[in-house]
Amino acid sequence: MDLLEFSKQVVVPDDFDARFYEKSHPEVVGFYRQGAIEQGVSNEHRLYFHFVKYGRRGGYFKNSVEQKIVQAFFRHRFDPSHVAGDFDEIFYEKMYRESTQYYQPFCQHNGIQSRERLYHHYKYLKRLSPLMIFKNERELADHFRFIEAPKVKIIPPARLAVVVHAYYEDIWENELSKELKLIDIDFDLYVSVPASNPELARKIKSEFPGSEVLLVDNRGADILPFLEILKGIVAGSRAYDFVLKLHTKKTATGNFLLTTYLRRGCYRNMCGNLGFILSMMRGDDQLGMVGAPHTRIILHREEDYANSRNFDWVRERLGILDDRIDFIFGTMFMIRFEICKELAVGDIIGRDIFQDGHQPDGTTAHAFERIFASVVRDHNKRIALLDELIPIDEG
Amino acid sequence: MLEPKIYYYIVCHDPRLIDECEKSVSGKLPGLQYVLVGRQPYSSVLDREKMIVCNELSDNIEHLPNLCSFTAWYAIRKNRLPTDGYVCLLEYDSKVGTNFDSINKRLLSEQTNNRFMLGYLKAPVDHPVFLKSTPWLEISLRQELNIDLASLVACHKQKNPFWITTTNVTIPWSIFSDFVDWYLPLTKTFARDPWGVFVQERALYVYSVLHHLEIKFSEVQILDHAESKSHGLVDLYGDFLKLRGSGVFNHEMESDYDVLYRYFIETMTHGSS
Numbered sequence: 001m002d003l004l005e006f007s008k009q010v011v012v013p014d015d016f017d018a019r020f021y022e023k024s025h026p027e028v029v030g031f032y033r034q035g036a037i038e039q040g041v042s043n044e045h046r047l048y049f050h051f052v053k054y055g056r057r058g059g060y061f062k063n064s065v066e067q068k069i070v071q072a073f074f075r076h077r078f079d080p081s082h083v084a085g086d087f088d089e090i091f092y093e094k095m096y097r098e099s100t101q102y103y104q105p106f107c108q109h110n111g112i113q114s115r116e117r118l119y120h121h122y123k124y125l126k127r128l129s130p131l132m133i134f135k136n137e138r139e140l141a142d143h144f145r146f147i148e149a150p151k152v153k154i155i156p157p158a159r160l161a162v163v164v165h166a167y168y169e170d171i172w173e174n175e176l177s178k179e180l181k182l183i184d185i186d187f188d189l190y191v192s193v194p195a196s197n198p199e200l201a202r203k204i205k206s207e208f209p210g211s212e213v214l215l216v217d218n219r220g221a222d223i224l225p226f227l228e229i230l231k232g233i234v235a236g237s238r239a240y241d242f243v244l245k246l247h248t249k250k251t252a253t254g255n256f257l258l259t260t261y262l263r264r265g266c267y268r269n270m271c272g273n274l275g276f277i278l279s280m281m282r283g284d285d286q287l288g289m290v291g292a293p294h295t296r297i298i299l300h301r302e303e304d305y306a307n308s309r310n311f312d313w314v315r316e317r318l319g320i321l322d323d324r325i326d327f328i329f330g331t332m333f334m335i336r337f338e339i340c341k342e343l344a345v346g347d348i349i350g351r352d353i354f355q356d357g358h359q360p361d362g363t364t365a366h367a368f369e370r371i372f373a374s375v376v377r378d379h380n381k382r383i384a385l386l387d388e389l390i391p392i393d394e395g
Numbered sequence: 396m397l398e399p400k401i402y403y404y405i406v407c408h409d410p411r412l413i414d415e416c417e418k419s420v421s422g423k424l425p426g427l428q429y430v431l432v433g434r435q436p437y438s439s440v441l442d443r444e445k446m447i448v449c450n451e452l453s454d455n456i457e458h459l460p461n462l463c464s465f466t467a468w469y470a471i472r473k474n475r476l477p478t479d480g481y482v483c484l485l486e487y488d489s490k491v492g493t494n495f496d497s498i499n500k501r502l503l504s505e506q507t508n509n510r511f512m513l514g515y516l517k518a519p520v521d522h523p524v525f526l527k528s529t530p531w532l533e534i535s536l537r538q539e540l541n542i543d544l545a546s547l548v549a550c551h552k553q554k555n556p557f558w559i560t561t562t563n564v565t566i567p568w569s570i571f572s573d574f575v576d577w578y579l580p581l582t583k584t585f586a587r588d589p590w591g592v593f594v595q596e597r598a599l600y601v602y603s604v605l606h607h608l609e610i611k612f613s614e615v616q617i618l619d620h621a622e623s624k625s626h627g628l629v630d631l632y633g634d635f636l637k638l639r640g641s642g643v644f645n646h647e648m649e650s651d652y653d654v655l656y657r658y659f660i661e662t663m664t665h666g667s668s
Contacts, residue, residue: 056661056662057662059662061658065654066654066658069651069654069655069658070654070655070658072638073634073635073638073655076634076637076638077634077638105662106662124589127628298450299458300455300456300457300458
């Protein structure tokens with residue numbers, strides 16, 4: 001409806017104070033001003049047209065009484081004295097991007113500061129999912145901290161393959177290669193590196209002389225390279241008991257801080273407790289897969305993040321029965337070789353099903369993140385996180 | 396005459412509260428099961444047989460975080476946990492008397508048909524607590540069913556002057572399952588807003604009058620509701636009273652509250668919050 005039609009069809013209600021509206025919201029002064037004059041539309045109608053079209057949804061007020069009542073309510077609702085002293089609003093907004101919009105227009109027009117508004121959002125989210133909501137970086141770091149498991153001997157010794165996709169050179173150099181060097185258990189290292197970075201491949205070879213380094217296309221994120229390495233292992237008739245899958249996880253589009261702490265937590269907890277994990281898996285045939293603490297996620301199929309369409313498509317293609325979206329996120333875990341090698345047999349997974357380059361969530365590679373867990377369950381094995389395996393210290 | 400078959404459920408969002416709750420209802424509700432909503436990890440001393448974890452059921456709406464009790468109702472209905480008799484759904488912070496089950500059974504036996512809902516706590520329907528607790532009741536009814544809430548109440552308040560406060564009810568299975576199916580489309584309007592949780596108990600009244608059900612109440616007090624609000628949710632009405640530093644709503648507040656309520660109705664209808 002245009003202004004002229006609006007002025008003919010709509011009666012301006014008594015409680016709309018045009019003078020107040022224009023005075024309180026200076027940007028409306030010029031709104032359709034000339035057009036209204038030319039079309040003989042009253043100033044009241046012109047301003048009410050703005051209110052209906054834009055003002056109301058932006059939280060604008062129609063009179064001073066409304067303004068007074070609503071602002072008092074908002075000041076009470078977003079009371080600064082309720083905000084915890086250690087709440088870091090800059091960290092919080094970076095972590096939970098949806099918070100930027102939370103009551104934004106309401107607060108903007110009611111003199112509420114970002115800090116109070118964002119803290120309100122924090123309280124709201126904390127109620128919904130208390131385990132993954134942090135009010136400052138210290139809490140996030142603590143969540144993914146290193147948990148030291150008891151030192152144990154692995155009897156009999158396990159044959160271990162560590163399979164790494166090293167896409168980001170900086171993460172390899174500064175974090176992952178250092179963690180791998182601290183491992184005091186025998187393992188074979190397989191690393192996939194983007195074909196565009198042969199220099200990194202040479203570097204890895206010289207750092208880890210016994211390693212096998214494979215140059216790969218930038219396709220299928222860390223998943224396709226993992227499957228190709230598995231394929232090579234199977235084709236070479238090599239066999240292992242367990243496979244530790246790691247990669248230089250980083251995000252350009254997602255939550256940078258969460259990804260950083262998750263990645264470091266995975267490296268430290270998996271590499272630093274390797275002996276314990278292997279011994280637990282050795283001692284429990286039912287244990288098919290182990291992840292770092294706080295990395296298990298269960299999703300409803302309808303959730304956007306569930307990626308259920310791709311998940312079902314891959315399941316069907318591979319003949320996987322388990323359809324639960326209950327997996328270790330970040331795709332860094334220890335898995336039994338006998339289970340994961342099935343994914344590398346024959347040509348059930350063609351390269352064509354994976355997308356090129358970096359993709360946000362929702363791709364075939366992301367569906368695989370969910371598939372590994374289903375394969376484990378199809379083998380009637382269970383999935384556990386490291387901290388669930390550590391005995392509680394009775395002392 | 397056969398005793399009515401009642402399936403007792405207590406809905407709880409925090410596993411830590413279950414053991415406490417069990418102490419207070421122990422032995423009073425035969426066959427009682429706890430329905431856990433939300434995604435918190437649980438470690439109760441209870442037998443797993445006494446627990447229903449919605450997130451573990453094949454059909455659940457745990458991805459809609461603000462529906463609280465309805466998440467349990469939905470899971471019970473869609474997974475066809477019972478398929479007959481009566482369903483008695485209680486909130487975790489309700490205290491039931493020792494005679495709850497026997498009085499409940501007597502009340503059900505007295506009914507001549509299955510077209511009713513039985514509540515334990517009541518309040519007048521022509522009051523802001525019903526009409527304006529949350530903007531979402533009015534908005535969802537208008538948007539999804541083209542129903543004007545004020546007119547509906549004006550039309551039915553003489554015959555049905557009270558609504559069942561809280562979601563503590565006993566309902567014949569067929570009515571319960573039909574209510575869940577009727578209510579589900581409404582939730583799409585408010586499922587992602589914290590004030591959405593306050594719609595369900597009010598919608599029971601709307602559903603009842605639209606479907607010509609009788610709204611029955613226990614004449615003796617066999618249930619008390621502590622309103623622990625451990626989920627931290629307060630409705631618009633409650634927040635307004637807090638702002639005014641008052642426990643009760645009086646007539647001087649009416650016009651101010653109406654301005655506030657209208658402000659939210661209009662801004663939320665425009666799709667911003």
